[in-house]
Amino acid sequence: MQKQNEYKYILKPGWPGDSVMYAAPQKNEILRVFFDPQRTGTKQMSVWLTTFHPGQGPGLHTHPAPHEELLYIVSGRGWEKVGDEERAVETGDIIFVPPDTEHQLINTGEDLLTLLVVASPPGNIENELYVKPLNKVVPNLRIEY
Numbered sequence: 001m002q003k004q005n006e007y008k009y010i011l012k013p014g015w016p017g018d019s020v021m022y023a024a025p026q027k028n029e030i031l032r033v034f035f036d037p038q039r040t041g042t043k044q045m046s047v048w049l050t051t052f053h054p055g056q057g058p059g060l061h062t063h064p065a066p067h068e069e070l071l072y073i074v075s076g077r078g079w080e081k082v083g084d085e086e087r088a089v090e091t092g093d094i095i096f097v098p099p100d101t102e103h104q105l106i107n108t109g110e111d112l113l114t115l116l117v118v119a120s121p122p123g124n125i126e127n128e129l130y131v132k133p134l135n136k137v138v139p140n141l142r143i144e145y
Helices: 124-129
Strands: 020-024 029-035 046-052 068-075 077-082 085-090 094-097 103-107 113-120 132-134
Touching: 068 077, 077 094, 094 103, 103 113
Parallel strands: none
Antiparallel strands: 020 029, 020 132, 029 046, 046 113, 068 094, 068 113, 077 085, 077 103
16 A cells, blocks of 8 residues: 555645645735646646635736636635636636636635636646745645745
8 A cells, every 4th residue: 555645646635745835926826736747747737726815816817829727616706707708606617718818717705715727738827826835824824934
């Protein structure tokens, strides 16, 4: 049987070592990375959990072709704009962001907004986000570097 920190394909994110955390202060974002080329050798995608406080979220932005994203709302609620579409989103909703398409998400709730993000191909998006490694994030998201 393998030790918990030897797994790279089957993760239990609550275990120490099964994810890496980063802060992207310029985007008001805290990320918990599960799969990416550097950590797990993925070739076609990166997967992370990202969290925004009430009233926060990434500003209107685009990712150049061929980069696309899937955003799954794990918890919370917000307002999403993708291209010409805008609508309220909440737990269980899923969003597709095509390449070269302006998009924005704002946490409109009173609690944290948490998303599972799948980006393909990996690389460009993460380079903007993996800014400051975190040693620890406690439940209320107080950051410890």
